[in-house]
Amino acid sequence: MATYVEAGHASDYTNLSDVVGKAPAVTKKLNYKRILKAREAEPHNWITYYGGYDGQRYSLLDQINAGNVKSLTPAWVFQAGTVGMQSGAGTYSMEASPIVVDGVMYLTGYDGWVWALDARTGQELWRYKHASPYDISLCCGNVNRGCAVAEGKVFVTTLNAHVLALDAQTGNVVWDQVYGDVRAGESATVAPLVVKDMVIVGSSGGEFGVRGHADAFKIEDGERVWRCYMVPKPGEPGSETWPTEGEAWQRGGGNCWTTPTFDPDLNRLYFNTGNPCPDFDGAVREGDNLFTDSVVAVDPDTGQILDHYQYTPHDVWDYDSTMENILFDLDGQKLSAHFDKNGYLFILDRTDCSLVRVVPFVDRITWGEIDANGKVTAKVYPDKEGDPVHFWPGPAGAKEWTHAAYSPKTELLYAPVQDIGATATRRRREFKESIPYWGAGVAVDGEDVAGSISAFDPRTGQERWRWRHDYPMCASVLATAGDLVFAGEPSGRFNALNASTGEQLWQFQCGSGHHSSPSTYSVDGRQYVVVPTGWGGWVEGFLPAMLSARAGSAVFAFALPE
Amino acid sequence: MSPTAAKATRMADEPGLAKQNGTTIGRVFGSGNIVHAEEDSDGRMHATIRINEDELIFDPSILILPHGGTIDLDLYNDDKNTHCAVFPSNGHMQFIWMVNSSHGTATLELDGPGQYWYGSTTGNDEGRGLTGSIVVSGDTPPEAKLDRPPQPQP
Numbered sequence: 066m067a068t069y070v071e072a073g074h075a076s077d078y079t080n081l082s083d084v085v086g087k088a089p090a091v092t093k094k095l096n097y098k099r100i101l102k103a104r105e106a107e108p109h110n111w112i113t114y115y116g117g118y119d120g121q122r123y124s125l126l127d128q129i130n131a132g133n134v135k136s137l138t139p140a141w142v143f144q145a146g147t148v149g150m151q152s153g154a155g156t157y158s159m160e161a162s163p164i165v166v167d168g169v170m171y172l173t174g175y176d177g178w179v180w181a182l183d184a185r186t187g188q189e190l191w192r193y194k195h196a197s198p199y200d201i202s203l204c205c206g207n208v209n210r211g212c213a214v215a216e217g218k219v220f221v222t223t224l225n226a227h228v229l230a231l232d233a234q235t236g237n238v239v240w241d242q243v244y245g246d247v248r249a250g251e252s253a254t255v256a257p258l259v260v261k262d263m264v265i266v267g268s269s270g271g272e273f274g275v276r277g278h279a280d281a282f283k284i285e286d287g288e289r290v291w292r293c294y295m296v297p298k299p300g301e302p303g304s305e306t307w308p309t310e311g312e313a314w315q316r317g318g319g320n321c322w323t324t325p326t327f328d329p330d331l332n333r334l335y336f337n338t339g340n341p342c343p344d345f346d347g348a349v350r351e352g353d354n355l356f357t358d359s360v361v362a363v364d365p366d367t368g369q370i371l372d373h374y375q376y377t378p379h380d381v382w383d384y385d386s387t388m389e390n391i392l393f394d395l396d397g398q399k400l401s402a403h404f405d406k407n408g409y410l411f412i413l414d415r416t417d418c419s420l421v422r423v424v425p426f427v428d429r430i431t432w433g434e435i436d437a438n439g440k441v442t443a444k445v446y447p448d449k450e451g452d453p454v455h456f457w458p459g460p461a462g463a464k465e466w467t468h469a470a471y472s473p474k475t476e477l478l479y480a481p482v483q484d485i486g487a488t489a490t491r492r493r494r495e496f497k498e499s500i501p502y503w504g505a506g507v508a509v510d511g512e513d514v515a516g517s518i519s520a521f522d523p524r525t526g527q528e529r530w531r532w533r534h535d536y537p538m539c540a541s542v543l544a545t546a547g548d549l550v551f552a553g554e555p556s557g558r559f560n561a562l563n564a565s566t567g568e569q570l571w572q573f574q575c576g577s578g579h580h581s582s583p584s585t586y587s588v589d590g591r592q593y594v595v596v597p598t599g600w601g602g603w604v605e606g607f608l609p610a611m612l613s614a615r616a617g618s619a620v621f622a623f624a625l626p627e
Numbered sequence: 628m629s630p631t632a633a634k635a636t637r638m639a640d641e642p643g644l645a646k647q648n649g650t651t652i653g654r655v656f657g658s659g660n661i662v663h664a665e666e667d668s669d670g671r672m673h674a675t676i677r678i679n680e681d682e683l684i685f686d687p688s689i690l691i692l693p694h695g696g697t698i699d700l701d702l703y704n705d706d707k708n709t710h711c712a713v714f715p716s717n718g719h720m721q722f723i724w725m726v727n728s729s730h731g732t733a734t735l736e737l738d739g740p741g742q743y744w745y746g747s748t749t750g751n752d753e754g755r756g757l758t759g760s761i762v763v764s765g766d767t768p769p770e771a772k773l774d775r776p777p778q779p780q781p
Contacts, residue, residue: 069703072731075712077719148720149713149753150744196715198741198763225738226771238718243771247741249778276773294774315775498778 078148079192088181088190091167092233093217097261100215101329111165111584114211114256115468119392120326122470123544124585128592129625130547134561134571137623140593141187143172143180145618151176152197152224156206158601159618162256162541162582164214165595170586171219171233172597172620173256175207179221179231184595185588187622191236197224202250202499204272206602210323211256211582213264215284220264222253228266228282240287244268244280250499251275256324260334260365263290267321271339271385274316274502277357279325279336281368291368295319295338295356302370303355313350316496318342319357323387323466328399331416333371334363335392335401339385343496344460345447345489346381346504353378358386360403362418372418376405381446382432382489383460383507390415391471391478395523402523404469404480406462409435412523424526426519427463427484432456447491447505459487459509461537461607468541468582470550475564477520477529479550483537483607484515511610518542518552518562530567532560537608541582543594551594553579555611559596559621577617595622647683647755654756659688664698672698676759678706678725683752685712685745685759694765695739702731710747710757739763 095112103112108125115122129137151157157175164171170184177195182188197207201224213220218239219231226245229238244266245251250273258265263281271277281290296317297303307314320339327334341350341357355373358380362372377384384406391402392415401415408430412422420439433443445456461483469480487509496502516537520529532552540553549570550562555578561571578600585594599618604611643650645658659682664674672693677686683706692698704710704725714721716735723731737743740763747757 069730072729075721075723075733078722079719200742246767497781
């Protein structure tokens with residue numbers, strides 16, 4: 066019989082690193098009242114996903130400005146890396162928007178990683194790693210878009226559709242709730258939003274024939290408050306837009322996989338819903354297919370749908386409307402702005418989701434037309450079985466999920482624009498749970514593509530300037546009171562543009578492409594601009610010409626020299 | 628039967644795949660044993676995993692759990708070389724260094740359902756064959772399921 070040496074008990078892998086293990090208690094007194102006034106009362110922080118409930122992705126910080134940005138240099142870099150095998154191994158990407166509270170950064174990565182960092186130095190304070198099944202259904206890569214913080218907790222969703230509350234000082238789990246069915250093809254990538262005493266999340270899985278939903282849980286103990294389905298059951302409002310017979314509504318999509326915006330005065334959450342399913346085979350789901358491809362105003366206290374506006378009725382191009390609805394007031398009007406995948410910028414009256422203005426924001430739109438009154442006329446779409454159809458924009462859209470920004474200072478909207486088409490060939494298939502349910506073969510253009518950062522006047526819809534690029538622009542932009550717009554490129558370059566003119570003022574090569582949301586903050590009086598980099602996700606869908614571009618998993622923080 | 632199907636061979640029957648320095652240099656993934664974890668009356672699970680001499684595999688290569696939760700592992704390195712193991716576990720991956728002829732333990736917390744990897748992250752142990760699976764059986768809790776009738780399955 067062999068004599069064994071005692072190897073002991075396996076321990077946390079984190080112990081074999083320089084992780085500190087604890088973060089300062091900066092979020093303990095961070096409550097709803099503080100979040101309401103976050104941008105104005107504490108501009109040194111970036112407290113919610115968009116930097117504010119309104120989704121403007123705008124900061125009042127102006128230490129870094131158009132006059133001195135040319136001196137911007139890296140202050141620190143955080144490298145995430147990988148260990149062993151991970152889900153969607155070829156698709157991992159950094160897609161988060163870093164949250165910063167009083168010098169502590171809370172960040173998520175791919176494959177269940179959550180980190181707390183010293184926002185001044187990049188020192189890793191604690192880490193959490195959720196064990197993600199290798200075989201989880203992921204339509205669009207191994208990604209996560211960020212976390213929320215409040216009352217001493219960090220909230221994050223996991224690939225296998227859990228929502229977790231972590232202790233903000235240690236990273237230890239406080240509560241854990243399952244809110245999606247991985248056997249049905251559901252997953253979760255959304256950055257949660259704290260509203261009142263709740264944390265709000267939404268589901269992913271629109272390419273697998275699920276029924277999209279948003280969910281609310283108590284931040285204290287994870288108790289479920291409500292679930293709101295974005296595809297109605299027969300007899301519910303909106304069900305008249307689905308076939309009266311059959312199962313189409315059961316697999317109708319309409320997922321909420323990016324963070325909603327919130328108007329506390331109107332007490333409305335503005336959810337952004339995804340494509341109907343199957344994506345390209347509309348004949349099995351005749352009708353407008355509410356509430357897919359819509360902004361859906363929801364009562365945060367009850368989860369009841371109050372209003373909606375559908376950007377692409379009866380979508381057969383995979384035109385999710387999950388990108389943000391930016392809330393802003395102009396000339397006494399309460400408005401929202403939304404750049405849709407379908408290539409149109411919609412300005413709505415957010416009190417009732419009625420249309421104020423709609424204009425195209427990309428050069429090539431061939432799928433159809435939306436007139437000034439919002440009337441939609443479809444022109445080119447996959448219809449006959451086996452017949453290839455080419456259309457612009459492709460399924461990644463003229464703007465992907467990555468976010469636009471609004472500057473109250475310039476009164477301009479800034480959008481990352483993708484000018485790229487695709488060919489879809491309808492191929493009907495029967496539905497089987499957990500199997501992709503597209504109803505077409507799709508090839509996105511590898512040539513003849515373009516992109517830009519474009520600035521629009523929301524009063525008129527007119528384009529005020531355009532910073533052109535050879536490739537589609539696939540990352541969120543950030544606007545600041547320093548008269549700057551920050552935008553990352555697929556190539557890895559990170560740019561600062563003049564917010565009034567679009568002139569390029571600064572550039573830094575981060576080494577891997579951008580598909581995330583930069584944010585800004587200050588610590589001890591020094592302003593930083595931070596951007597996660599790491600090219601990946603659904604690249605074959607939004608830029609196949611860069612499918613083999615350099616991968617990576619870093620976070621860069623920039624500041625002016627001390 | 629198609630020509631392709633007619634040529635198909637089961638992994639275990641194909642010579643040189645389930646051994647070191649056979650057809651492949653190492654051993655093809657998942658070509659070892661499959662074992663079900665045992666469950667205690669309180670739902671806690673346990674199993675034994677061994678690294679066999681000169682095989683560079685975890686035995687079992689696939690460990691099946693009846694459900695998510697806590698599992699205690701007994702680990703033996705019966706090989707004449709040093710290896711390690713990095714296991715998935717909610718919160719932090721679990722690591723143990725295992726010199727020749729050593730015994731250790733590990734406790735893992737896993738959700739269900741799905742397939743999770745584990746491996747020896749030293750040299751190219753993982754590529755040679757020291758990559759295993761922990762398969763968590765079961766279903767999503769009822770409160771998280773979609774409100775819809777049962778759907779067709781693959």
